[in-house]
Amino acid sequence: MSRKAWNCWPSWPTRCRPPQRAAWLAYAILDGTLIPIDRLADERPYYSGKHKQHGVNVQLLADPVGRLVWASPALPGAVHDVSAARTVGLIDALTSAGVKTFADKGYQGAGGTIRTPFKRHRHRPGLSRSQRDVSRAHARICAIGERAVATLKSWKVLTKLRCCPHRATALVQAILVLQLIEEGRYSG
Template sequence: MSRAYRRMLPLISEALAFELPDIHDALNRGESLIIDGTDVPVRKHKPAIRTHYSGKKRKHCVNVQVLTTISGRLMLLAEPVPGSHHDRKAITESGLEELLAGTLYLGDLGYQGTDAMIPYKKGQRPGTGELIEHDKAFNDQLAKIRWAVEQGISHLKNWKIMAEIYRGVFHELPSVIQTIGRLEFFRLRSLGTRL
């Protein structure tokens, strides 16, 4: 299976190259985007045993930044970064922060310090430790919009290779992730999903 998979991966990726949405077109149209990070579990391997361990998830993984439209259309899967890197560091290392500079995009509190529109958190208002009603309403509305990126991630996690521990050759993982992204674009398009 491993040899067949290695031969097929480049062919599938090349055949599906036309399926990728153009992120630059979406940005030029002023489309609002949502970003979030997801983890792809990996096996322990000596060269990067510490950098791929996520203390938050308590497992070895890589962090993949996922970008969707507010309607839930998957737009981009960034190159994976080590699992020990927080979303804030991952967006910078993957080059997405530079790509999204000057555009409107939504994120969670993991993107504090970027241009992302993020929820208010307790203690942010001087003199009180609690959120005022306006802040709570804003957070509720933001959460209702952010479902789209969570749905995009859940579609990716339906692919077994993205949800379970990746046991293949580690340096091939980025191309595997990009191929899964292209297959997901193709799947949604073939279903006639107009997102």
């Protein structure tokens, strides 16, 4: 899978691009989720070692209240969160738009305007008190973003996809539009 194969932004309408959808926010919350799928003949790229199951990885942007703002195309489950965000060009787009984004430790080293909590290293002493306080405050912000993941996964069709994984992107985008309509935030 090349970067160009998954970078669909040039063909997207302007209103669907993450920087335009998130630029008006004070900050955005970035999180990834694995949507379970049935096993495939070519199962290796879809197996997530972290979750110990087959699935597709979807990156989500949430607003400060925890509502869905944007969802990425579905990538194979073996792709890590930071790699998935880079593959779809999300990190570069958010950085160029100047959107301050909070993410969990899965995005460590993403750079740009992506803010992650402090991480304790294996052979070093624990975090200082101020680092722990900052990480705790960061976790409070990211916990709000988990609400967006819960909103997406509350749709029964995503409990386990029994269709081709390539259809997952269309399903997630349709659910995003339906959710925006339900909340009265859909702009056409």
